Amino acid sequence: MPDRNRRVVLAERPSGMVDGRTVRMEEEDVPVPAAGEALAQVRYLSIDPTIRTWMDDAPGYLPPIAIGEVIRSGGVAEVLHSNCDSYSPGQLLFGLTGWQDYVIADDAERAMQPLPEGVSPTTALGVLGITGMTAYFGLLDVGRIKEGDTVVVSGAAGATGSTVGQIAKIKGAGTAVGIAGGPSKCAWIVDELGFDVAIDYKSSNVSERLRELCPQGIDLYFDNVGGEILDACLANLAMRGRVVLCGAISGYNDPNARGPANYLSLLIRRGRMEGFIILDYVDRFPQAQAEMAGWLASGQIKSAEHVVEGLEHAPDALNLLFTGGNTGKVMVRV
Numbered sequence: 001m002p003d004r005n006r007r008v009v010l011a012e013r014p015s016g017m018v019d020g021r022t023v024r025m026e027e028e029d030v031p032v033p034a035a036g037e038a039l040a041q042v043r044y045l046s047i048d049p050t051i052r053t054w055m056d057d058a059p060g061y062l063p064p065i066a067i068g069e070v071i072r073s074g075g076v077a078e079v080l081h082s083n084c085d086s087y088s089p090g091q092l093l094f095g096l097t098g099w100q101d102y103v104i105a106d107d108a109e110r111a112m113q114p115l116p117e118g119v120s121p122t123t124a125l126g127v128l129g130i131t132g133m134t135a136y137f138g139l140l141d142v143g144r145i146k147e148g149d150t151v152v153v154s155g156a157a158g159a160t161g162s163t164v165g166q167i168a169k170i171k172g173a174g175t176a177v178g179i180a181g182g183p184s185k186c187a188w189i190v191d192e193l194g195f196d197v198a199i200d201y202k203s204s205n206v207s208e209r210l211r212e213l214c215p216q217g218i219d220l221y222f223d224n225v226g227g228e229i230l231d232a233c234l235a236n237l238a239m240r241g242r243v244v245l246c247g248a249i250s251g252y253n254d255p256n257a258r259g260p261a262n263y264l265s266l267l268i269r270r271g272r273m274e275g276f277i278i279l280d281y282v283d284r285f286p287q288a289q290a291e292m293a294g295w296l297a298s299g300q301i302k303s304a305e306h307v308v309e310g311l312e313h314a315p316d317a318l319n320l321l322f323t324g325g326n327t328g329k330v331m332v333r334v
């Protein structure tokens, strides 16, 4: 049995990006599973922008991470030792593992779920996990995509956005426009993923480009970033256009982040803007995962994974999401 558990805890609340003062690595004895529990070793962490929002002392859809508490995070862990019927050694589990080496899986809570047969840990955290489900339900359920729609996606080379664009094409989008930072990300989403066209927001005027590329307006905007890009999309909304509020990463490091200025476009164009939290869709995951697995197997969906090595590099991995240093889903291999 291992004897030490490394855990990354919140040392102080960040202002802006996470830095050396934000977190601290601690060690403790490896927890001993009681009756009805199993001990699992964390293999992969899912690195999500929302982790940064949990570090703030602000109201959210989950409580803030407390000072001194292990950083909350999804992950995949392998059962080492079990004192319950549900979990057996060697089994891979998905759940809130936290940024640490070992986690206790409690049979009564059932918060840790076995991975489906044949699904790799990185796929379970990426396209068949929360990320892929966010793309799927955000686009289909909240966005109610229709054939022929002009769809615009921001964060288009990221984990969620790259999947949204591909599903939009499968579902018959007339045009899928991706907004991403830099020429190589823009080339990748068009050449490899099948977006019709890309806008490099770092080197072009997004509003002007949208006017050129979407002359009839945007039917569906899937927003991952908020800020000025959201305003540009609102300004170019089609009649009865829909805006899916998935995230607003441009504001997560900014305590003074403001909402959109162009919201009256919704009124003028009879539009709709709706937010969602993917946790509300968990009951419907199996059907969506089955459909997604089919697209993955047939090559209609490609997934990109950006794996960072080592628990101690989890804070750097989180920052990649904000510097745009990632293409596709960021994970840490513990």
Ligand SMILES: NC(=O)c1ccc[n+]([C@@H]2O[C@H](COP(=O)([O-])OP(=O)(O)OC[C@H]3O[C@@H](n4cnc5c(N)ncnc54)[C@H](OP(=O)(O)O)[C@@H]3O)[C@@H](O)[C@H]2O)c1
Residues within 6 Å of the ligand: 047, 048, 049, 050, 130, 131, 134, 155, 156, 157, 158, 159, 160, 161, 179, 180, 181, 182, 185, 224, 225, 229, 245, 246, 247, 248, 249, 250, 251, 276, 277, 278, 279, 320, 321, 322, 323, 324, 325, 326, 327, 328, 329, 330
């Ligand atoms: N509603 C939900 O339930 C739910 C669930 C999961 C995720 N989300 C949200 O979905 C969004 C994407 O998450 P993800 O995990 O898929 O991350 P991701 O897209 O893989 O990574 C974030 C990307 O955001 C872009 N970005 C960072 N700062 C930006 C800025 N100031 N302006 C424009 N783009 C910026 C970067 O790409 P560039 O290089 O292109 O700038 C970066 O690669 C986030 O807002 C997240 O909070 C919501």
